[in-house]
Amino acid sequence: MSTRVDPQPITEDRPTVQIGRSIPRLESLEKVTGETEYIHHLRLPHMLYGKIFRSSVAHGRILKLDTRAARELPGVAAVITGADVCALIPEPYYGPAFHDQPVLAIDKVRYVGEPVAVALSEDPHLAEHAANLIEAEYEELPAVFDEVEAAAATDTFVHDALKPAGTFPDLKHLQGRTKTNVALDFSLRHNDAERGFEQADYIFEHVFRTPAAIHAAMEPIVAVGEPRGSSAVTIHTSSQSPSFVRTEVARLLGWPENHVRVRTAFLGGGFGAKLYIKLEALVAVLALLVKRPVKIALTMEEQFYTITKHATTVRMKSGVTKAGKVVARRCEAWWNGGAYADIGPRVTQKSGFTAAGPYDIENVSLDSYAVYTNLPPAGAFRGFGIPQLVWAYESHTDIIARELELDPLEFRRANILRNGRPQATGTIMRDTATVEVLDTLERAMDWKAPRDPGDGNVRRGRGVAIGFKACIAPTTSVAIVNIYGDGSCAVYCGTVDMGQGSDTAMAQIAAEVLGLDPRAISVIHPDTDVTPYDMATLGSRSTFHMGNAVRLAALDAREKLFIMAGKALGCDPGLLSAAGGCVRAPDGRQLSVGEVIKSGFLMQAGNLIGSGSFRPTYTSPSHGDGQSSDITPFWMVGAVGADVEVDMETGHVRVTRLVSVADVGTVINPAIVTRQLNGGAVMQLGLTMSEALRFDHGQVTNASLADYKIPGILDVPAEIFAEAAPGCQHSGPFGAKGAGETGTFAVSPAIANAIHDATGVRIYDLPLTPEVVYRALRAAQHNPLENEL
Amino acid sequence: MTPFELQEPDTLAEAITLLDPDDPAVRPLAGATALMLMMKAGLFQPTRLVSLRRLDDGLRHIFIDERGELHLGALATLSDIERSALVAEHAPAVTQACHTLSNVRVRNVATLGGHLAHGDPHMDLPPLLLALGARARAVGPHGERWIDAADLFVGYYQTSLERDELLSEIVIPSPEPDTHATYVKFTALSADDWPAVGVAAAARHRDGVIVDAKLAVSAATERPTRLPAVEAALRGATVCADTIESAAEAAARSVEPLADLRGSSAYKREMIRVHVRRALVTVTRS
Amino acid sequence: MSALRQIAFTLNGRAVTADVAPHHTLVEVLQEQFALYGARESCAQGLCGCCTAIVDGRAVSGCLYLAAFADGADVVTIEGLADRNHLDPVQEAFISCNAFQCGFCTSGFILMTRQLLEQNPDPTDDEIRHYLSGNLCRCGTYPDIINAVHAAAATLHKE
Numbered sequence A: 001m002s003t004r005v006d007p008q009p010i011t012e013d014r015p016t017v018q019i020g021r022s023i024p025r026l027e028s029l030e031k032v033t034g035e036t037e038y039i040h041h042l043r044l045p046h047m048l049y050g051k052i053f054r055s056s057v058a059h060g061r062i063l064k065l066d067t068r069a070a071r072e073l074p075g076v077a078a079v080i081t082g083a084d085v086c087a088l089i090p091e092p093y094y095g096p097a098f099h100d101q102p103v104l105a106i107d108k109v110r111y112v113g114e115p116v117a118v119a120l121s122e123d124p125h126l127a128e129h130a131a132n133l134i135e136a137e138y139e140e141l142p143a144v145f146d147e148v149e150a151a152a153a154t155d156t157f158v159h160d161a162l163k164p165a166g167t168f169p170d171l172k173h174l175q176g177r178t179k180t181n182v183a184l185d186f187s188l189r190h191n192d193a194e195r196g197f198e199q200a201d202y203i204f205e206h207v208f209r210t211p212a213a214i215h216a217a218m219e220p221i222v223a224v225g226e227p228r229g230s231s232a233v234t235i236h237t238s239s240q241s242p243s244f245v246r247t248e249v250a251r252l253l254g255w256p257e258n259h260v261r262v263r264t265a266f267l268g269g270g271f272g273a274k275l276y277i278k279l280e281a282l283v284a285v286l287a288l289l290v291k292r293p294v295k296i297a298l299t300m301e302e303q304f305y306t307i308t309k310h311a312t313t314v315r316m317k318s319g320v321t322k323a324g325k326v327v328a329r330r331c332e333a334w335w336n337g338g339a340y341a342d343i344g345p346r347v348t349q350k351s352g353f354t355a356a357g358p359y360d361i362e363n364v365s366l367d368s369y370a371v372y373t374n375l376p377p378a379g380a381f382r383g384f385g386i387p388q389l390v391w392a393y394e395s396h397t398d399i400i401a402r403e404l405e406l407d408p409l410e411f412r413r414a415n416i417l418r419n420g421r422p423q424a425t426g427t428i429m430r431d432t433a434t435v436e437v438l439d440t441l442e443r444a445m446d447w448k449a450p451r452d453p454g455d456g457n458v459r460r461g462r463g464v465a466i467g468f469k470a471c472i473a474p475t476t477s478v479a480i481v482n483i484y485g486d487g488s489c490a491v492y493c494g495t496v497d498m499g500q501g502s503d504t505a506m507a508q509i510a511a512e513v514l515g516l517d518p519r520a521i522s523v524i525h526p527d528t529d530v531t532p533y534d535m536a537t538l539g540s541r542s543t544f545h546m547g548n549a550v551r552l553a554a555l556d557a558r559e560k561l562f563i564m565a566g567k568a569l570g571c572d573p574g575l576l577s578a579a580g581g582c583v584r585a586p587d588g589r590q591l592s593v594g595e596v597i598k599s600g601f602l603m604q605a606g607n608l609i610g611s612g613s614f615r616p617t618y619t620s621p622s623h624g625d626g627q628s629s630d631i632t633p634f635w636m637v638g639a640v641g642a643d644v645e646v647d648m649e650t651g652h653v654r655v656t657r658l659v660s661v662a663d664v665g666t667v668i669n670p671a672i673v674t675r676q677l678n679g680g681a682v683m684q685l686g687l688t689m690s691e692a693l694r695f696d697h698g699q700v701t702n703a704s705l706a707d708y709k710i711p712g713i714l715d716v717p718a719e720i721f722a723e724a725a726p727g728c729q730h731s732g733p734f735g736a737k738g739a740g741e742t743g744t745f746a747v748s749p750a751i752a753n754a755i756h757d758a759t760g761v762r763i764y765d766l767p768l769t770p771e772v773v774y775r776a777l778r779a780a781q782h783n784p785l786e787n788e789l
Numbered sequence B: 001m002t003p004f005e006l007q008e009p010d011t012l013a014e015a016i017t018l019l020d021p022d023d024p025a026v027r028p029l030a031g032a033t034a035l036m037l038m039m040k041a042g043l044f045q046p047t048r049l050v051s052l053r054r055l056d057d058g059l060r061h062i063f064i065d066e067r068g069e070l071h072l073g074a075l076a077t078l079s080d081i082e083r084s085a086l087v088a089e090h091a092p093a094v095t096q097a098c099h100t101l102s103n104v105r106v107r108n109v110a111t112l113g114g115h116l117a118h119g120d121p122h123m124d125l126p127p128l129l130l131a132l133g134a135r136a137r138a139v140g141p142h143g144e145r146w147i148d149a150a151d152l153f154v155g156y157y158q159t160s161l162e163r164d165e166l167l168s169e170i171v172i173p174s175p176e177p178d179t180h181a182t183y184v185k186f187t188a189l190s191a192d193d194w195p196a197v198g199v200a201a202a203a204r205h206r207d208g209v210i211v212d213a214k215l216a217v218s219a220a221t222e223r224p225t226r227l228p229a230v231e232a233a234l235r236g237a238t239v240c241a242d243t244i245e246s247a248a249e250a251a252a253r254s255v256e257p258l259a260d261l262r263g264s265s266a267y268k269r270e271m272i273r274v275h276v277r278r279a280l281v282t283v284t285r286s
Numbered sequence C: 001m002s003a004l005r006q007i008a009f010t011l012n013g014r015a016v017t018a019d020v021a022p023h024h025t026l027v028e029v030l031q032e033q034f035a036l037y038g039a040r041e042s043c044a045q046g047l048c049g050c051c052t053a054i055v056d057g058r059a060v061s062g063c064l065y066l067a068a069f070a071d072g073a074d075v076v077t078i079e080g081l082a083d084r085n086h087l088d089p090v091q092e093a094f095i096s097c098n099a100f101q102c103g104f105c106t107s108g109f110i111l112m113t114r115q116l117l118e119q120n121p122d123p124t125d126d127e128i129r130h131y132l133s134g135n136l137c138r139c140g141t142y143p144d145i146i147n148a149v150h151a152a153a154a155t156l157h158k159e
């Protein structure tokens, strides 16, 4: 097996056949017949159902935990608490950035909803009943909820000391830090922002906020632990990161990785909720303790207590010249991480360094803080913090344009960051279609066309916004391409298909290289005993990273195939080509792939295995100024245009048109990519118009889809479409890059900017509920509505 | 959900004997949609549920009697009502309200009786039935009685039904000629949400003068509420923007809206004003 | 544990029996006792339609429907719509219009679309939106679902 670590493009001189084709998803048939495999459905013999008993206080010391009534309920197999967990794992704390989250609460609880104990029974109703019989007594401690207050707190701390995971060298300096709620502070200095402000003719400064929200994947988070003796365990999970789960569960148990097997199936949506460890450590421990398979399937409600989107406060300050050039920008971002860091510190840094926006700004100063609070943990959420930042910088940018009476789109174009210019980290931007995205959007929405502003009661407006994101680095993907004895082929990869269509895209990439029909290629779902390592399915990294690995693996397999075929055909392997399921010699003779294998193994037998490993180059930002010459393998750009209608009497906003344009490089499957873009836009539409977790002393008060409203079909604009701007990521597989999050970036500010266009009213805090808009309208009329929200 | 006993009696009389006037853990069950939500949330843990679905007299009737009154059986589903041509003709506002009431699957099983007996102030039909002057027939161990729709709802999730009383039908009186009625559902979060404010209005006007008006608000209030003072002020007034605006203003001032996730009290008061005005404009249009 | 009782009903055209307790829901009985997973629980509150089943010709939310109520009924699930070789036109339309991503919501949308087209063979966009307003798709595939309904309606017209 040969593997290559090769970020450089391998140029292909023939036109592609499979790339750019909208073939239906490979799994189409299963999905319309209801036969799709989801872990949600899994039932194993002798399996127990676990129901979690959760904390009812935001911060408290556990004084007493009474599980007797639950244990004595007939049919209850066991009730497990933090003490039981400690008997198996002395230090049962996990997390991707900090080892701060206990498998079950130990001594203390840090948010309402934190898992404290689990009741187990063969009957899920009984398990639930038993969990309701558990009682806990707490000594309540003062709690912190607001991210800005928590960052400045001097006497209330969520954790006694910071416990960074050893895996990240740049977090080592935080080890053991005490008396702080700031898990990570990241700063970036690009030239001199203060001097830039002095040179500016105008200074603008605003504060923007976004609320906590939830992913609400339709398949709620679920995991099944299955013991294999007492020294091995299988975890079936709806996880986006099976490799990470294996590493982390093995670390907790003190086992080698090969004693832990993690497998997934299709996911009913993920959106970042199913990353890192969610239920996996818990089900593994439970299964090992009771020596039976254990399933925990969260209800929709429980998802609200499991993982959320960071609430943020972002302060933006810009210096602008009379000519309309932004010469300095200062941003401060506070990320409300909840009680456990999860991946929050990464969001703080990896998204934090883009907080000045996709603009060419001479002087930039950024500070970004990951803050612990006594709220449910926040983690990755489609866009990885970018939509929160774009909300701030694109609202801010629009205010500047409108106050300077400049066309908002022209103002953006005049300041946009172009290829060949340094981003705030110092990394030179390449292969990034910022200008093309703006141009395409301008055309797609006919920006300059005259608009009907409406009258009295209904006002209409139009807005745009653009955002960008760096792909997370450094990360690795490994893939295997296996050609079987009959010439059929499978791709083994750890990319989790949660609806983004990765199975199909990977099959198209492998098919392109091997000259096969992608529909004849099967994609093996992640199983750490079978599929090789992949960092995770997140951050729109898979098409690029795994796509490259699959391409390399297919090339490797093809090389072997050609050597075998060369012998059979008596021809130099270097002269062969693969197309239409056959290997062809220059003279026109050809053998089907199956015939080649038969010629090599003398019967329908054997395998031809190619492997590919891909990790792009990366230079970590230097501590203090955040500068790096190679901060990301690629940039993603997304812009949105929105038309709105505002009911001036109710504040109700109807989005009548939503246009998304994105730089996704070469498009592998246009039908899938536009669904990802539109889907991202619809999701972000919800986060813009209505979605927000509401809390009362840390208790979520709208933990259900009845009270937390995600967009329904009636909320979708009459006109909604997405376009890919022309672009090519030369280091990507066939020029492709990620598309899973880009549709979300710019939706919120585009809509708020359109509301401003319609009404002259500016809103600084999401979501844009009718009441929020109504209050802003009343305030603008100097007739504010009494009492607060 | 915790286990319970399920009874499925064949007759109304038997159903009533299975109910318990003193035990809140025993309840009738019709479409089960509302009760299931409470049971799943652990808010209601029944010991016994008495299902009405097998009752021999069905109680799913929809007919118009000789006096022109529309009878709706308590076990008629909201879909039955939505699709009934009789309802569309006799009470089109009810048909209209059904279209946006929860969703098709819920309407397919939810019953009118359950919809009303739940006493949930957010339900869409109660304010409309108030504005249409409907009455309900209740049957108990000591016989039956009629309850004016306005007297059925006595508080937050509270009705005037006894624990061992069952609704058997709702009667909507024959409207005076030229009466127009409407229901306005204002949702604050997504379009398919429960109402943040519900307003129902029915009015009749002749020669530019309002002869009769009935007005009810819900969702924002503790229970669906008729506004008799506002109705009285409307009666005899000329149909014009001023009349409607002052009625809307009076309506907004006459209730104390409850704040919740869908809006503050002050906002809901404003929305009552706006939607009472819009509803009155609709029903006084010639 | 409460007493089980036997119910008998027709499931996708076949006469079946099941032992159920009063608190069991239809969706859990379909999964636990018949290994049918096309109806699946998500919101658990009647809002999302992932658990849709057709009972006596009408769509219900299997998460809010007591299994005991299926006694004597005719129950159809997505699995009863067609076999793999002969898809229903609605299923075909969902594929050709790319009207799904993760697919978790898809069986519900397909069954609801079938119901809609039975009642209204040529629905407008607005009618489609109202009829499907009780189904949620977090992947946001709604525009394609509307297209799929129109496409299926067109095919059914031709047949």
Ligand SMILES: Cc1cc2nc3c(=O)[nH]c(=O)nc-3n(C[C@H](O)[C@H](O)[C@H](O)COP(=O)(O)OP(=O)(O)OC[C@H]3O[C@@H](n4cnc5c(N)ncnc54)[C@H](O)[C@@H]3O)c2cc1C
Pocket (backbone or CB within 6 Å): B027, B028, B029, B030, B031, B032, B033, B034, B035, B036, B037, B052, B074, B075, B100, B101, B102, B103, B106, B109, B110, B111, B112, B113, B114, B115, B116, B117, B118, B122, B123, B124, B125, B161, B165, B166, B167, B168, B192, B193, B194, B195, C045, C046, C047, C064
């Ligand atoms: C997802 C969802 C969304 C919804 N959205 C809306 C909405 O937007 N607007 C709206 O108005 N409603 C909405 N609803 C509520 C719906 O209208 C009610 O759930 C339904 O009408 C209740 O009817 P049911 O027959 O299922 O009642 P059940 O649940 O069977 O019973 C409800 C109550 O009435 C009692 N009861 C039932 N029948 C009788 C009787 N004949 N006599 C005396 N007592 C009786 C029961 O004991 C119980 O207390 C929604 C419900 C769901 C699940």
Ligand code: FES
Pocket (backbone or CB within 6 Å): C040, C041, C042, C043, C044, C045, C046, C047, C048, C049, C050, C051, C052, C061, C062, C063, C064
């Ligand atoms: S799970 Fe039943 S409707 Fe959502």
Ligand code: FES
Pocket (backbone or CB within 6 Å): A218, A268, A269, A499, C100, C101, C102, C103, C104, C105, C106, C136, C137, C138, C139, C140, C141
């Ligand atoms: S396709 Fe994923 S929820 Fe609809």
